[in-house]
Each structure stands twice: as structure tokens, then as C-alpha cells.
Amino acid sequence: MRTTPFKFFVFHRELEMSCRLLQAGVSAILIDLEHRGKAQRQDGFDTEINVHSVDDLRRLRDETDKTIMCRISGPDASDSELSSVIENGADEIIIPMVRRPAEVERIIKRTDGHCRITVMIETVDGASQAGSLSDLSIDNIYVGLNDLHIQRGTRSIFAPLADGLLEKIRRRCANVGFGFGGLTLPNLGTPVPSMHLYAEMARLDCSFTFLRRSFYRDVSGRDLGEELANMKAAIQAMQARPPLVIAEDFLAMKKLISQGRV
Template identity: 40%
Template sequence: MRSAVDGLLVCRINGYGPWTPDEVDDAVARGADEILLPMVRTVEEVDRTLDVVAGRCGLGILVETQHAVDRAVDLARRPLSRIYVGLNDLRIDRRSTELFRPLVDGTVEAVRAATVSQPFGVGGLTLPGGGFPVSADLLAAELVRTGTEFTFLRRSFTADMAGRDPFTEVPRLLGSLAELRGSAPAAVAENRSRFVEAVDGRPLALASAPPA
């Protein structure tokens, strides 16, 4: 990857353990600009990874456990390059069946509030009009509302892109985000309400039919 691209190269390693120093050294030697440490549980393992990194590249963390959520304020005090809430692994750690519940129950907003000096990310996107069971449009609106500064592509993105031109579809996706950032407060509130309804499994209210 380093030989193929000039841009930011981010490498996800495994969760912290005795193997971490070797993985960090390997990633740095191969040209990583930033390392992502997943499944964080304690502040100490982040501090130890920062010691291993020793300023050779950036270190971001994935908040994917309840332990990390509970320690978000302390974690955000570290010199991290980014903080990302991983919804699927957090769901597993909580023994939950609801992927998007942290965006409804205040979890994501609490971590976002603690993250004041690092780029904050959560969730993932696919093309406008895609996404199931929560539409990409409603999820995108929620990410914008919470001040998300970066995200990843959802697993469905590859299937949704089948037969499509990325030079057309990616700008369309970015354009939809720019449009959401300019939404009026009433539209933001409406999108939030519809998102919560979708997560809760309640049918979305249909718009009133125009007068004949």
C-alpha cells in the first residue's frame, strides 16, 4: 500500500497484547502514517502503545468495548490521532442485538463530548438511498448531527457500487453530506426523530398527501 499511494496510510493492528510492540514496529517499518488500536479496554494499554509508538507515527483508538466507553474522558486526554466508536464490536461486547443503539441511547454523544481535540468518527456509510435496516440517508444525517469528522464505508458499499462509476457515486455521496451540513434545525430534528424510529423498529410516518 505504501508503494501505491502517497496519501495518509492507516494500519489497524490487533488488540493490545504481548504481540503489540512487534506489530507496531512492523507497521512503522512498512510505512504506516498512523496505527489504529482496536478493542481498547484500559487507559494503561493505550499508554503502553503510545510508548511503543514513541512518536514514529500517529496512534488512533477504536472504542469498541463498554470499558472504553466508561473511560472515554481519560482516553481522550491522551495524544491520539483519532477516536472512533466501532458499533459492531461494541454491540458484541454489550451482548446486544442492536447495532445502532449507541447512537440512540446517548453512548456516542457521550464519547463525542469527551473527544475535544482529536478527530471523532463512528459508524459507516454507503451510497445515498442504500443501507438496511437503517437507511444510509438517515445514518448520514445522524453522523452530521453528532459532529462526526470521519467515518468508514459500510460493508454493503461494495455491493451497492456494483455496475456504478465511483467517479460519479463518491462525489454524490460527499455532496449528500455537504447538503446535510446545511440543514435547518427543524430538518435536523426531523431526521433525528426518523432515525430513532428506524432503530426502534417503528414504522416511519408517511408524509401527508398533497391536496388534490
């Protein structure tokens, strides 16, 4: 069972809300600079596209000393972009759409230990290089289901949970922090009920995930601290399941996805 606390990250929306979420128990806020060409790449799919700037990063840093993450524009982000996000307060950078270890090695060299690094596996090439990527000087790997779904042409965005790809990637990345997908409140979530995702994150020994877009709607009018505590408790309960229950829960989720019901 994992002994370190499970972490929830969330994309920045507005300054006041981000600060409230950090105070309520969210581990980090994400400033998102990856929007070049994204609308075309994800055209026709229900995805989240943020349009943040380094100014958003700077303003948030002025308001909090808690962890701020920054998803850079891409694995080809310029040296000036990397310098700017570090100088303006990013504690960790996320590299999207990685295909080759060399892309990450360049960024590791440029950042020179000034921030933590998370690599996003959301391409078929990146998935095939998971082991080599995890052997680099990085902190986390996150599997992005949206772009992986688009690249693979699968019926369901959740196909990697049922067809073995996600577990294969996890086995190759056992030496780093790992996360995938996103969560909202335990008793909600669609098209896959959240509890299936909580269960799979526990089974794969994940250490973090992102809060879904629906989280904002689902917590409307509720106490943020209480709901985040409930989410952490749900993860802990899933981590404490006996092996037989873990196996049964996995089969139930796999059946739901494989039958094309989500």
C-alpha cells in the same frame, strides 16, 4: 458547520482496487491485522473479518504515497509488531478493543510520534473511559458498533445511536476527530437507510467513517469518483440543515431504532 473535509476510509481488498479507490477520492486504505480470536468473539454475528499481513501493507506502500492505516492485532500488540507496521509504511495505526488509557499510553510511547493514532471504542470499559482516552496524545476516536453490540447484548447494533450512548461518548471526545459506523451510497443502506446515518454523522460533527462492505456491491458498474463525490455532497447537505430539521431527523432515526425495526 465542519470546515475540514469529511474523510472516507476503506478496508483493503485487492491491490488494484485499493489504488483505484485512493485515486477516486477515498482518504485512506486500512490494512487489518486484527484477526486473532476475532472469529470466536464474533461467532454468530454478521461481521467483517479480514486476514491481512504486514506484507499487504508493504505491497500497498510500494504502489502509493497516499495514506495507509493499519489496525494492529490488539491493544497488547508487541513492540516488534508496532515497529514492523511503521517500518513498512503505515501512516496511522488503529488500536482495537481498548479498555484502559494505559493500553494506549504504552503504544503512544512505543510509536514515539512516528504515526498518527486512532483509538477504537468498542468495549463497555472503553466507552466509560472515553474522556480519559481523548485526553491522550491521539488523533481520532472511532466507535465500533459491532463489538459494542455484542458486549452490551442489545437487540440492535444501532442501539447506541438511539439510547444516548453515542452522543455521550462524542461529548466526552470533543477535542479529537470522531467517527462511528459506516456508509454506502446515500439512497441505499439496510437495515438503517443510509441517509439516517449521514444525518447522525453530521449532527455529531463526525470527521470520518469507513465504507461498508455493501459499498463494493453498491458501486459495481458505477463511476467510483462520481459516487464518492455524491457521498461527500450528501454529508455537506446534512451539515447545512437548520436546527429544527436536525432535531426532526434525529427523532425519526431514534424512533426507527427504538421500535426494534432494525
